[in-house]
Amino acid sequence: MKNLQINSKFVPLLITIGLFLALFAAGSVSYEGFFSMQVVLNLLVDNAFLIIVGLSQALVIILGGIDLSCGALIALSSMVAAYSLSHLNLHPALAVLAVLIVCSAFGFVQGWLITYRKFQPFIATLCGMFVARGLCFMINQDTVPITDPFFVTMATTRIKLIPGAAISTSVIIALVIVALYIYIAHFTKFGRAVYAIGGNEQSARLMGLPVDRTKVLAYTLSGFTSGLAGIVFCFYMLSAYGLNAMALEMDAIAAAVIGGTLMTGGVGFVIGSVFGVMIEGIMQTLITFQGDLNSWWTRIAVAFLLCVFIVVQRVLVLKREAKKRIRPVEFIA
Amino acid sequence: MGTENVLVRMDGICKEFPGVKALDNVDFTLRHGEIHAVCGENGAGKSTLIKVLTGVEHNESGKIYLDGVAISPKTPMEAPALGISTVYQEVNLCPNLSVAENIFIGREPIRNGKIDWKEVNKRSEIALAKLNLKLDVSGRLDEYSVAIQQMVAIARALDISAKVLVLDEPTSSLNKIEVANLFRIMRKLKSEGMGIIFITHFLEQVYEISDQITILRNGQLVGQFETAKLDRLQLIAKMIGKDLAEFEKTIKEDVRDAGAAANEDAFYQARNLGQQGSINPFDIKIGKGEVMGLAGLLGSGRTESARVIFGIDEPDSGETEVDNKKVEIKTPADAIRLGFAFCSENRKTEGIVANLTIRENIILALQGKRGMGAYLSHKEQEEIAEKYVKLLNIITPSIEQLVGNLSGGNQQKVLLARWLATEAELLILDEPTRGIDIGAKAEVQKLVLQLAADGKAVLLISSELDEMVRCCSRMAVYKDKQKIGELKGAEISEINVMKTIAGGQK
Amino acid sequence: MESRKKMDKRLIDNQLFWPLFALAVLLVFDFFYLKGFFQIEIVEGHLYGSLIDIVNRATPLMFMSIGMTLVIASGGIDISVGSVLAISGAITAIMIGGDLVFVDGVQHHVAHYPMAVAILVALVAAVVGGLWNGLLIAKLGVNAMVGTLILLVAGRGIAQLIVDGNVITVYYEPFFYIGSGFFLGLPFSIYLVAAFLALIMWLVKKTAFGLFLEALGSNRVSSRFTGLNVQKIMWACYAISGLCAGIAGIIVASEVKSADANNAGLFIELDAILSVVLGGNSMAGGRFSVIGSVIGALVVQTLTTTIYAVGVPPEVTMVVKALVVIVIYLIQSQMGMKTLKTPAASAGEGALKAGEAKS
Ligand SMILES: Nc1ncnc2c1ncn2[C@@H]1O[C@H](COP(=O)(O)OP(=O)(O)OP(=O)(O)O)[C@@H](O)[C@H]1O
């Protein structure tokens, strides 16, 4: 009985995983060559940067906010990296550092505006997005290739897991960050304060939690993580362009929500975002395997799959909630 | 009164909100090993006084000393560090977190760089056991009833080892047994030298537990008294600032007759109504002109019954009749159309709309019943709002004040007014007098009986048995999600209710 | 009585003062830095000038900000409006199309379908889009941002499908009147906004819709317990928002005499949301002011026009726009929000959350 109850909070997550498996099964039945380890691993390889921002997005959403700047920050990261490598001839490590500093600064300013100047998160991070995109074009309006040997090595190295199936270094980085986020979200005071604030900010304040500090820190962390994703993105693209990662924030948000994070804050698992991204990825893969769709049918198909998924998830959750009852208690006489 | 042994001293505290002087030059002294009650009508400034102490609100003038050292907490974050532990009036916990986490958040034990969840769960079970409560601490807080949430808040406050414990109406939804438990712990803490500030509208509790009483009225200090030297009548007189005679008149036996006059016409009748898991099927009949009570311990299924009757939770068994006609009630809107009203026990999340004004809150249900088109004119709205503000003595600078800015008790009154304004045929009142001062409480009880006398049906749930006994003409008793019996007329007494609960297992 | 009047007045001050103030500051800037900004000429009985131009250009945004206000007040958001705009524009363009025919050497414009029919179909499609959002959000309880994201993605695809990936040019003179015609000296579209605004104001102020919407946006659970038909109100909001986007789509198509499914209304949802927020509305829902949002739309358009007129290089425009918005918002939050954002307001937000999580 008790075990069942504990598990109940994992149900949305389990539903997500189940639906992922269902999609994969559907793909395997419909398309030849779909059922392979490499198809699954490619989901990770192609979406490593999205997994990373999916995590930070989930945390910010759990906080009760949103971060629209992550896509633009990824573009800015690659631009800053490319610029510092090719124009300033910085050491790759310094280039990475520069990226992380710039992105953290963005996150910090957004967090500060939201926390101490009462900006609505949507607006603050929207402005951040505009500024970051604008900065990209101020640095360079064209595509800038990245030719630094370190970046190239990172981009091209493949690690064989089993014969015929390999992952990139980016996947390893992404998985490390996943582990880090799980630790932060579930095993640190900061992470729990994020949940508390998302549940009820006023109560969190009255319970004596460091609400302001936590909020600023969460947004700064989100900026920092976008920077990391940006670097992974460089490994993936080996070039920088101001319009890269356009509307990626929407994918990140969708990933978090598909993964069971509630937009209203306070509820969800960061790990859910990983499965959210995988599901988005597998939808793309399905469409690629289908092959003969033009750009608008692709759009419609993506939306259709997303819709089916969201609706199925919602219906399952609704069914479960309908059964929810006030919990029993015992009084010790 | 010497200065020896003084734990907290507040000197000349002033605090003003737009249009309200919430605290006007108030002094307050708390000693070590003392339980100090703060009394006053709704909106007198009690909660504001403690919020100033804990740094939620900031006083414009005046000084605060803790153990002789001047302090001026800027945020509630500083209070625990100073050794002040607080239960605020509204349940201020995080509904999305587990019970255990709510007790420990902000001070979780860390082991190997990680929060030690096992320890958190274990220690919160212990903390709750001190209140004689056993529950699954890993369950989400909002899966439990308000009363349990209140107990969790208390458990949290008790677990923080502090010099000063502040309890702002902690007992408003607890019944006698739980209150007794709480008092036992309070006495123990007191003997260990802790100073406890205790706010309540229950005068018997004031007399049972407190050593000193500070009385506030309209933001001003009436005085500080030794409990033993101030009798009940004097206390009331000082709180409401007028003579007692007229007040006492309001609650009298004659009202009981109104209940007895209940005719046999059932307004509402249900057979086998139930919802799996929340309330076992029960029969109930509520006649026109009668006050039907639902009695039982916490979690016995009273609120659940009311929710099923009102269509908040869709029943999965049973049939209902209103005015002898078969009806289906699946949503609150259905119920309201049939002339029901439901005043929820959970005023913060299910009751008031904090961002709307008093006027808008009061007319909301009435307007909902009339529909979107038949919009009440501004003037009609004002008239209705003014009427209930006066009737229930809602303390506010204007009916255009946001309800969120009112004191807890006044919010409750607004909620009550909202449903009274619908002139419903069946009024379901779940803890209608929670947090309401004694003057208004009597007024509400009188009103309930008056409504019954006018031929309305009333369903009353209250954790205060004496209130139930005073108002009800019939009473259904619940235990373990099950209706186990009914009491009628002269059978209704506190003893009989307790006997039924103890004996009855059906 | 007296004090009530005073409080009412203060509320209005709060809601509308700051958007108006921001607009005034921008205009004053324009007055000093842009020559002839305030000049209004009369050409062929029509008024011309930068001011008129701003208002005219702002009409699609004003429409969308009206719909967006209602949706945001209900506690949601509608990011699909740009795609709905594209759909509606595509439908009108393809249905009107228009050929130039010479009958006896005289030019004639012939529409494929009657203009009224085309417009009606476009508007119906837009409302259907809104209802679809309502289905997901009100009925199934999908989060608004995600629910409308589906239509955001699909809608543009549908718009492209309608025009088969082409930019459809319209050759039908009467259709251009909607977006670029003049009536009594002023652009015709301004009258459309005014009329629609009047209709919405009637709905919000003279019926209980406004009250219900504010209650719903502030505390959904308690609104349901009060017997309000929460779902119906939400459906209505999304439908109106769809309708607004549809009208905007027609105006845009008429103005540029064509439909570009790829780019029409791209990212306009962001401007619409900005307008609502600059109009003094909270994205948390509850209290709202439609007029504020319309002024907000004017602020956004004035800002955009100013940035172009001043000659800010294109790569910097976004940065400048963002920074100005931040400054405007900073001033608002410093002075105006003090009274708006009381602890009570945040308590309401908390309650809303609890409600959404449950329902
Ligand atoms: N944030 C606020 N804004 C405006 N007025 C407020 C605010 N908080 C409290 N008040 C006003 O201050 C006065 C004192 O409120 P307080 O909450 O201290 O009363 P209380 O004595 O605790 O009453 P109750 O018994 O109802 O809890 C009330 O008139 C209330 O309306």
Ligand SMILES: [Mg+2]
């Ligand atoms: Mg109080």
